[in-house]
Amino acid sequence: MKRMKLLLVLLLTSGICGYAANKGSLTEITIQNWLKAGSFDLHYPAFHTTKDVEAKTFGAKELLQTSYLNFKNITPSGKEVLKWNSKNYNWKHVKADPKGLVGKETTSTPQMSYFVTYISADQWLKAKLKIETWSMCEAFLDGKKILSHYKIATNNPGSEEKTLSLEKGKHTLLIKILHGTDHSGVKVSLSPEKEWKESNISLSLSPKHFITINDVLDGTKVKGAQISYDGKYAIISYSRTLPPSDKSDNWKEIQEISTGTITQSFRGKDLGQIQWLPNANSISYTRKLNGTKNLYLFNLDKGREVLLAENLKDFGQYHWSPNGEYIIYSVSKDYSEEWKLRKIQGMEDRLPWFRNRSFLYKLDVASGVKQRLTFGAISTSLHDISPDGKSILFSQSRPDYNEYPYDKQNLYQMDISTFKVDTIWEDKLFSGSAQFSPDSKHLLVQGGPSCFGKIGENLGNQPLANNYDGQLYILNLKNNNVDPITYNFAPSVNQAIWNKNDGMIYIKADDRDYVNLFRYDLKKRQFNQMQTGVDVVKGIDFSAQSSKMAYTGCSISTPYQAYVLDLKSNQQSVIAQPETERFKNVKFGKTEDWNFTKTDGKTISGRVYYPPNFDPTKKYPMIVNYYAGTAPVERSFGGRYPLNLYAANGYVVYLLQPSGAIGFGQEFSAEHQNNWGKTTADEIIEGTKKFMKAHPFVDASKVGCIGASYGGFMTMYLQTKTDIFAAAISHAGISSITSYWGEGYWGYSYSVNATGHSFPWNRKDLYIKQSPLYNAEKINTPILLIHGSADTNVPPGESIQMYQALKLQGKDAELVFVKNQDHHILNYTQRILWNNTIFAYFGKYLKDQPQWWNELYPDKNL
Numbered sequence: 001m002k003r004m005k006l007l008l009v010l011l012l013t014s015g016i017c018g019y020a021a022n023k024g025s026l027t028e029i030t031i032q033n034w035l036k037a038g039s040f041d042l043h044y045p046a047f048h049t050t051k052d053v054e055a056k057t058f059g060a061k062e063l064l065q066t067s068y069l070n071f072k073n074i075t076p077s078g079k080e081v082l083k084w085n086s087k088n089y090n091w092k093h094v095k096a097d098p099k100g101l102v103g104k105e106t107t108s109t110p111q112m113s114y115f116v117t118y119i120s121a122d123q124w125l126k127a128k129l130k131i132e133t134w135s136m137c138e139a140f141l142d143g144k145k146i147l148s149h150y151k152i153a154t155n156n157p158g159s160e161e162k163t164l165s166l167e168k169g170k171h172t173l174l175i176k177i178l179h180g181t182d183h184s185g186v187k188v189s190l191s192p193e194k195e196w197k198e199s200n201i202s203l204s205l206s207p208k209h210f211i212t213i214n215d216v217l218d219g220t221k222v223k224g225a226q227i228s229y230d231g232k233y234a235i236i237s238y239s240r241t242l243p244p245s246d247k248s249d250n251w252k253e254i255q256e257i258s259t260g261t262i263t264q265s266f267r268g269k270d271l272g273q274i275q276w277l278p279n280a281n282s283i284s285y286t287r288k289l290n291g292t293k294n295l296y297l298f299n300l301d302k303g304r305e306v307l308l309a310e311n312l313k314d315f316g317q318y319h320w321s322p323n324g325e326y327i328i329y330s331v332s333k334d335y336s337e338e339w340k341l342r343k344i345q346g347m348e349d350r351l352p353w354f355r356n357r358s359f360l361y362k363l364d365v366a367s368g369v370k371q372r373l374t375f376g377a378i379s380t381s382l383h384d385i386s387p388d389g390k391s392i393l394f395s396q397s398r399p400d401y402n403e404y405p406y407d408k409q410n411l412y413q414m415d416i417s418t419f420k421v422d423t424i425w426e427d428k429l430f431s432g433s434a435q436f437s438p439d440s441k442h443l444l445v446q447g448g449p450s451c452f453g454k455i456g457e458n459l460g461n462q463p464l465a466n467n468y469d470g471q472l473y474i475l476n477l478k479n480n481n482v483d484p485i486t487y488n489f490a491p492s493v494n495q496a497i498w499n500k501n502d503g504m505i506y507i508k509a510d511d512r513d514y515v516n517l518f519r520y521d522l523k524k525r526q527f528n529q530m531q532t533g534v535d536v537v538k539g540i541d542f543s544a545q546s547s548k549m550a551y552t553g554c555s556i557s558t559p560y561q562a563y564v565l566d567l568k569s570n571q572q573s574v575i576a577q578p579e580t581e582r583f584k585n586v587k588f589g590k591t592e593d594w595n596f597t598k599t600d601g602k603t604i605s606g607r608v609y610y611p612p613n614f615d616p617t618k619k620y621p622m623i624v625n626y627y628a629g630t631a632p633v634e635r636s637f638g639g640r641y642p643l644n645l646y647a648a649n650g651y652v653v654y655l656l657q658p659s660g661a662i663g664f665g666q667e668f669s670a671e672h673q674n675n676w677g678k679t680t681a682d683e684i685i686e687g688t689k690k691f692m693k694a695h696p697f698v699d700a701s702k703v704g705c706i707g708a709s710y711g712g713f714m715t716m717y718l719q720t721k722t723d724i725f726a727a728a729i730s731h732a733g734i735s736s737i738t739s740y741w742g743e744g745y746w747g748y749s750y751s752v753n754a755t756g757h758s759f760p761w762n763r764k765d766l767y768i769k770q771s772p773l774y775n776a777e778k779i780n781t782p783i784l785l786i787h788g789s790a791d792t793n794v795p796p797g798e799s800i801q802m803y804q805a806l807k808l809q810g811k812d813a814e815l816v817f818v819k820n821q822d823h824h825i826l827n828y829t830q831r832i833l834w835n836n837t838i839f840a841y842f843g844k845y846l847k848d849q850p851q852w853w854n855e856l857y858p859d860k861n862l
Helices: 060-065 213-217 643-648 666-670 678-694 710-719 737-743 772-778 797-808 828-846 851-856
Strands: 008-013 016-021 033-041 081-084 087-090 092-095 111-121 125-133 136-141 144-149 158-166 169-179 186-192 201-204 220-227 233-241 248-256 262-266 272-276 282-289 292-299 304-312 315-320 326-334 356-364 370-372 381-385 391-399 407-415 421-428 432-436 442-447 471-476 492-498 505-511 514-521 526-529 536-542 548-555 558-566 572-576 591-593 606-609 620-625 652-656 698-708 727-731 783-788 813-818
Touching: 033 081, 033 087, 060 136, 060 169, 125 136, 125 144, 125 169, 136 158, 144 158, 169 186, 213 828, 220 272, 220 536, 220 548, 220 558, 220 572, 233 272, 233 558, 233 572, 272 315, 282 304, 282 315, 292 315, 304 326, 315 381, 326 381, 381 432, 391 432, 407 432, 432 492, 442 492, 471 492, 492 536, 505 536, 606 643, 606 678, 620 643, 620 678, 620 828, 643 652, 652 678, 678 698, 678 710, 698 710, 698 828, 710 727, 710 772, 710 783, 727 828, 737 797, 772 797, 783 797, 783 828, 797 813, 813 828, 828 851
Parallel strands: 514 536, 620 652, 620 698, 698 727, 727 783, 783 813
Antiparallel strands: 008 016, 016 201, 033 092, 033 111, 081 087, 111 169, 111 201, 125 158, 125 186, 136 144, 136 169, 220 233, 233 248, 248 262, 272 282, 282 292, 292 304, 315 326, 326 356, 356 370, 381 391, 391 407, 407 421, 432 442, 442 471, 492 505, 505 514, 514 526, 536 548, 548 558, 558 572, 591 606, 606 652
16 A cells, blocks of 8 residues: 655634645544643652552552543633643643654653644544554543553653544544653554545644534533522523433522522432522422422521421422412322233323322411312312412313313312312313413413314314414403404414513414514503524523513524523523533534425425535535424424534535424414325425525435434325435334324324324325325335334334335335334433434435444344
C-alpha cells in the first residue's frame, strides 16, 4: 500500500485555529496541533511507599491514574481557563515538534499536563489510534479511557494501539501525560482503516460541533415550574441522566424569583408530591414510610415542618382548598386477583389497571380529621374545588358498549359540609373536565367538539368530529345554558384555567405546530395570543394571589427553560436555563417553514431543517417525517425524533402536517375520521414531490421516510402507494387496522376518533383494503420495522406480521426489537442504540454507507 503524504491545512475560522486532513487515501495522520493545560504540580499522598492491605504501594502509575477531573466536561477552546485548585491555567495552542512529539518536559517533581484535540468524521468509520510515548500517559475519547501506558521509556519509546469506531461528528481526544525526569513526550497518530480510505477525517482545535444524541439526552433538564401564592418563589423541577448507567437524578429547588437565590433544595430526599399552599409561603409534600405515606407542611418563613397526616395507605393525588382549610385526596385500591384462569368482565378487563378503584377523602387541616367522601363500585375523580371552598366537583365514568362512543360520564357537585350531592349531568356520551368560575355560578368545561352535542361542532363538510380536538364551553349552573366559546377558535385546547384574580380564561393550545398561550376576555368575547418567547409552552401554573404565572417552554433550537410572566405588564423573565453553557458550542442548521397548496386548494403546513454548513450547490439526501395521526408534530426541542439531530447528520429534513391533525380547526382535524391514511398518504407523496421539485439540492434518488405509531402505519402504507422513497423506517407501526383495533390497549377506544361508527364487520374496505398487511405485495422499498418488545399500545405483532409477509415474498425488510421497552423508548442506553440503528439504516440506503449497519447487525449463519 502506497504511503501518501498528508497535507495539513491551518484553518482560521472565527479566530479559532484548526486543521484538516485531505480527503483521499489516508494512511496515517500525525496529530500536530493541540490545546494544552498545565503543567500541574502533583504530590504523592502521605505514606505512599507503605504497602496497603493488598501489599501495594502508591507510585507514579497510581498518581497518573487518579481521576482529578471529569473529562466528560472538558471541551476547551483556546480562550478558556481550566481551574486547578486555587490557580487558573489557560488552554494554549501548542504544536508538536518535527518528530510529532508533544509534552517534552522533564521535571524533578511530578507534574502532569492535559492535551486536547478534536477529531471529526464525516461518516461512521473505523480508525486506528496509535500512541508512541516516552512518558506515562492515558488517552480518553469523549470522556472514556481508551488507552494507557504506564512505563517510562529509556532507550526506545513504548507503543499502544486501539481501533476506534467513530460515529459521524466531532469527538474529543484528551491525552493525560505524566512528565518524567529523563525522556518525555508523546506522539499520537490516526489511521483510517482501508475500507474508509476515501473518507474525510478532520482535526481541529475548536469545540464547535453539530448536535449529537448525547446533547439531546444528557445534561440538566427543566421539567416544570410552580409559583407561590404571592409570586415571590418558584419550585423548579429538574432531571439529569447519569451515564453510562440508565438511571437519572430528579430533584426540586425553591428559588426566590427576584434574586435567583436558591432557598431550598430537595435533592436525594425521599419527598414527593410537593405543592405550594394557596395562602402562604409554605409547601406540602409526602414521604414514604413502611408502605404508607406521611403528609407534611413546611413553612419557608419560619423554617418549621409540621406533620399533617400519617400512615396514609394507598394515598393518591391531593389538592388544597383555596382557603387552605382542608385537602381533598384520593385513595386507590387494586381489586385484581391472582389467577390461573379468569373470566374477562368486559372489554377493558384485560387492561392491567381496570380493576383499580379510586375514591375521594377530605382531610381537615386544623383537626386532622379524615372523612370519606365517595364510595361505590365506580371510581370518582376530583375536577375542582369552588373558590369559596364550600363545594367540590367530581365525576364518575363507566363503559357502555351499546352506544357510541362507548363511555358515559356523570358530573356531580357536593356540599363539602353536608356531603349533599347534586347532579350536573348524567350519562354524558362525550365527557368533559370542569372547573368553577370565580363566582361559582358557571363552569368552564373542556372537552371535544361533541361534548355538548352539535352546539360545539364546527365541522364544515366533515360528517364526524375528531373529539381529540380540545374545545371550551361555559355552562350556566342556573339554567344549564352552554356557550361554546371556542367554536370559531382554530387552536386545540389542551389546558385552560379560569383565573380567580383577574377573571380571564388562560388557554394553552396546539396552534398548528406551535403550542401557544392565549387569554380570553369574557366581556369582549375575544382571544388574544400572549407573548411567551417560546415556540412550545408546556405546563402553566398561576399564583393564587398575585398577577404572575410560571411556565416552561422551548423552541426548535432552544432547550426547555422556566419562565415567569407578569399578567398585568406582560413582562416575562427566565428563571431557569441550566443548559445554556452546555449548548454554547453546538451549531444548528437553519430551519424554516415550507407549506404547499394541494391540487384541491388546501394548504398543508410543513417545515425544513437544513444541515449545518448547508451548501445549496451540493446534493443532499432527504428524510421525510410526519405523524399523520391526530396530533401535530410540535416545534419542540429534542423529543423522540430530534430533527435537528437528523439534519446534523447531513440530511435535509422535511416535516409536514397532513390532514387530520388538531390545531388547524375542527374541519381539518375531522378528516382523521374514517380515513386511515387515504388522504394523508396522498398529501405526503404530493408534498414530497413538490418539495424536491422546488429544491434541486435534494437528491431525489436518496429520499427516506420515518414515522412512529400512527406514523409507523403511514410509513408502511406509503410504500404500498409509491416508490419515491429509497428507504423507510416504521417504529411501532400498525400493519393491520383490524388487529390493532382489537388487541392494542387503546385500539378500540382510539378508533372512536379514527373510525367512528366503523368496524371490521361493516367496513372491510377500510379495515382490510387500507391495511398495509393486506397490500404487502405492493411494497418494493427497503423497510426497517423497529418495535419495543413490551409495547402495549401497538403490540409487537403488528411489526412481526408485516415482516413475515415481506420476507415470504423476498422483499428487503429488517425487524429490530428493543428489549422490554414499551411504546416509547425511554431507557437511556437503549435510546442511544435505537437512535444509532435509525442512522445506520438510513446511512446504508441514503448515503451508500452500509458499514455501520453491518457492524451493528452482522448477518449470522443461523
